[in-house]
Amino acid sequence: MTSFSDQPPEEQIAQWRAYLRSRRVLHDSDIEELEGHLRDQLAALIGAGLAGDEAFLVAVKRMGSLDALSGEFARVHCERLWKQLLIAPEAEVPAKTGLREMLVVLSIAVAAALAVKIPALFGIRLNLDEEVPRFYLRNFTLFVFPLLTVYFLWKRGWNAKSGLWLALPFAVGAVFANVFPWNTAAGKAQELSDTELLTILHLPIALWLAVGFAYVGGRWFENGGRMNFVRFSGELAIYYVLIALGGGVLCGFTMMMFEAIGMNAGWFVGGWLMPCGAAGAVIIASWLVEAKQSVIENMAPVLTKIFTPLFTVLLLAFLATMAWTGSPINVNREVLIALDLLLVLVVGLVLYAISARDPKEPPDFFGRLQLLLVVSALAVDGVALAAIAARISEFGFTPNRVAALAENLILLVNLVWSAWLYARFLRGRGPFAALERWQVAYLPAYSIWAALVVILFPPLFGYR
Numbered sequence: 212m213t214s215f216s217d218q219p220p221e222e223q224i225a226q227w228r229a230y231l232r233s234r235r236v237l238h239d240s241d242i243e244e245l246e247g248h249l250r251d252q253l254a255a256l257i258g259a260g261l262a263g264d265e266a267f268l269v270a271v272k273r274m275g276s277l278d279a280l281s282g283e284f285a286r287v288h289c290e291r292l293w294k295q296l297l298i299a300p301e302a303e304v305p306a307k308t309g310l311r312e313m314l315v316v317l318s319i320a321v322a323a324a325l326a327v328k329i330p331a332l333f334g335i336r337l338n339l340d341e342e343v344p345r346f347y348l349r350n351f352t353l354f355v356f357p358l359l360t361v362y363f364l365w366k367r368g369w370n371a372k373s374g375l376w377l378a379l380p381f382a383v384g385a386v387f388a389n390v391f392p393w394n395t396a397a398g399k400a401q402e403l404s405d406t407e408l409l410t411i412l413h414l415p416i417a418l419w420l421a422v423g424f425a426y427v428g429g430r431w432f433e434n435g436g437r438m439n440f441v442r443f444s445g446e447l448a449i450y451y452v453l454i455a456l457g458g459g460v461l462c463g464f465t466m467m468m469f470e471a472i473g474m475n476a477g478w479f480v481g482g483w484l485m486p487c488g489a490a491g492a493v494i495i496a497s498w499l500v501e502a503k504q505s506v507i508e509n510m511a512p513v514l515t516k517i518f519t520p521l522f523t524v525l526l527l528a529f530l531a532t533m534a535w536t537g538s539p540i541n542v543n544r545e546v547l548i549a550l551d552l553l554l555v556l557v558v559g560l561v562l563y564a565i566s567a568r569d570p571k572e573p574p575d576f577f578g579r580l581q582l583l584l585v586v587s588a589l590a591v592d593g594v595a596l597a598a599i600a601a602r603i604s605e606f607g608f609t610p611n612r613v614a615a616l617a618e619n620l621i622l623l624v625n626l627v628w629s630a631w632l633y634a635r636f637l638r639g640r641g642p643f644a645a646l647e648r649w650q651v652a653y654l655p656a657y658s659i660w661a662a663l664v665v666i667l668f669p670p671l672f673g674y675r
Contacts, residue, residue: 224246224249224250224253224267228246249270252266252270253266253267253270256270312366312498315362315365316362316494316495316498319358319359319361319362319494320491320492320494320495321491322358323354323355323358323359323490323491323493323494324487324488324490324491325487326354326355326358326490327347327351327354327486327487327489327490328483328486328487330344330346330347330350335347336482337482337486345393345403345407346389347486348403348411349388349389349407349410349411349414350385350388350389351490352384352414352415352418353381353384353385353388353418354490355490355493355494356381356415356418356419356421356422357378357381358494359422359425359493359494359497360374360377360381360421360422360425362494362497362498363422363425363426363428364377364425366501367425367426367427367428367429368428369425369428369429373429374425377421377424377425380417380418380420380421381418381421383666384414384417384418384665387410387665387666387669388410388414388665391406391407391410391669391670391674392674393406393407393669393674404674404675405609405610405611405672405675406610406668406669406672406674406675407669407674409610409611409614409664409665409668410664410665410668410669412548413614413660413661413662413664413665414661414665416657416658416661417658417659417661417662417665418658419444419658420654420655420658423437423440423654426439426440426443427439427440437651437654438565438566438647438651441562441563441565441566441650441651441654442563442566443497443500443501445514445559445563445566446500447493447496447497447500449514450496450499450500451492451493451496454492454495454496455489455492458484458485458488458489458492461484462480462484462485465479465480465484466480514563515560515563515564516577518560519560519564519577519580519581519584520580522556522557522560522584523580523583523584523587526557526584526587526588526590526591527587529591530587530590530591530594533594539598540594540595540598547599547611547612547615548611550591550595550615551615551618551619551622553591554588554591554592554595554619554622555622557584557588558588558622558625558626560584561581561584561585561588561629561650562650564581565646565647565650566647568643571643572643574636574637574639578633578636578637579637581633582630582633582634582637585626585629585630585633586630588622588626589623589626589627589630592619592622592623592626593623595615595619596616596619596620596623599612599615599616599619600616603616609672610668610672610675613668614664614668617660618660621656621657621660624653625650625653625656628649629646629649629650632645632646632649633646
């Protein structure tokens with residue numbers, strides 16, 4: 212896509228003119244008069260030796276002193292233009308681009324796809340048409356995340372020695388995912404114990420932090436790297452879902468076409484296409500997110516404006532229905548997992564919305580809607596905590612209840628302080644940047660707790 216600064220002056224003027232007309236404040240005659248002033252400014256600046264994009268930037272900034280809408284246009288559109296003008300092209304565009312990067316990405320994606328089949332050499336076969344072996348459930352993250360980390364180490368220009376320490380968390384994860392004797396504790400060969408399921412759910416969260424360190428080039432506390440990683444994580448999820456949907460269509464057509472000639476392609480689809488494609492798609496989706504970083508438009512603002520009101524309505528309807536019927540939350544394993552996933556999704560949506568917002572923008576209606584979403588999630592979290600605490604006092608501790616209790620407390624701390632900072636911002640008593648700093652500073656808490664669940668819970672609860 213053509214960037215703003217690459218457009219010729221006539222296209223930039225047309226964009227400025229369309230913006231003023233879209234606000235429906237000025238008459239066409241007023242806009243024509245302002246355009247005449249803008250063109251005079253452009254002619255004088257180009258005559259003084261400025262390039263077209265530089266001249267337009269300066270001219271539209273000057274027009275802001277004559278017309279409030281032009282000033283607003285300048286604030287919205289010219290920040291990136293300044294960045295593109297002031298940063299050297301070689302600093303703005305990564306050196307490792309084009310054919311070379313594509314080959315590297317494809318090689319890593321193929322490696323991730325083939326890594327999924329390595330256990331078959333030792334008799335552990337995977338076919339998604341059948342019951343998935345427990346080994347794969349515990350270790351699928353370890354087939355993909357290390358290779359994704361390798362891609363980011365290469366992309367950020369790390370040498371092998373400086374990035375070697377990032378292999379440690381994956382090695383520790385591999386040990387604790389496989390060292391515990393779950394088979395005997397579960398009772399049946401294919402039955403998942405509670406602690407094994409908790410390991411399956413928490414290991415990706417714990418190891419995602421290591422991927423984040425590679426993504427930011429080791430500069431976790433510098434230059435907004437953590438918030439960039441938040442944006443990357445959200446867009447990666449979106450791209451992965453889109454690829455997965457396309458992959459599902461491909462698998463369906465593959466089965467249908469081979470069935471038309473009397474052959475069952477289930478062994479190929481379930482044993483190769485789906486698992487290998489699922490692993491390789493993580494690498495491809497990550498590359499797609501990286502490749503579109505230079506595009507001004509992104510999905511974050513659109514998606515947050517769509518899903519924030521939807522999830523707010525969902526939580527409010529849930530609370531209202533529970534109050535009306537007097538029905539308590541049924542605290543079993545599936546409900547606890549689903550409720551925690553919902554709250555994590557809401558927190559992620561809030562975090563994604565924060566990453567998409569300009570910290571300098573004043574409070575608006577969407578900010579108040581975000582606060583309502585946080586308060587609604589806070590209320591649901593409080594109800595869940597009360598239900599879990601009551602269940603523990605009545606029936607005692609289990610791995611699921613303890614994990615759910617701690618995770619809801621972690622979410623409670625985040626939601627309470629986020630609501631406080633949001634309220635201060637909306638009342639004009641605090642900067643939006645404080646909310647952003649709190650969210651990114653709190654990110655390691657999730658990974659640290661997930662690591663504790665993986666390492667400590669199995670022996671503490673007897674692997675049951």
